[in-house]
Amino acid sequence: MERTYKNCQSCGMPMKRDDHRGTNPDGSRNNMYCHHCFQEGRFTHHNITLDEMKERVRGKLVEFGIPRFMTGLFTRKMSKLERWREHPTAVE
Numbered sequence: 001m002e003r004t005y006k007n008c009q010s011c012g013m014p015m016k017r018d019d020h021r022g023t024n025p026d027g028s029r030n031n032m033y034c035h036h037c038f039q040e041g042r043f044t045h046h047n048i049t050l051d052e053m054k055e056r057v058r059g060k061l062v063e064f065g066i067p068r069f070m071t072g073l074f075t076r077k078m079s080k081l082e083r084w085r086e087h088p089t090a091v092e
C-alpha cells in the first residue's frame with residue numbers, strides 16, 4: 001500500500017535523492033515529505049497555512065534564480081498536494 005512520492009506533498013519540491021526525503025521518528029526516510037518540511041516524524045512548520053507555504057516556496061525559487069512571475073506556475077499546483085487537499089480553507 002505504501003506509495004513513494006516523487007515530489008514533497010507539502011511544498012511540492014522534487015525529491016530526487018533519498019537524502020532529500022524527510023525522516024520518520026525511527027530515522028527511516030519518509031516517502032511523502034522532504035527534509036525541509038518533515039523531520040523525525042513531525043512537520044518542521046506545523047502551523048503553516050498553504051498561503052504561507054507558497055510564499056516560502058516562492059522565496060526559495062527566487063533564491064535559485066527563477067523569475068518571480070514564473071514561481072506562480074509552480075505554487076498553483078500546491079493545493080493538490082496531499083497535505084493541503086483536505087483543508088477547504090486552502091482553496092484559491
Ligand SMILES: [Zn+2]
Nearest residue numbers: 008011034037
Ligand atoms: Zn517539502
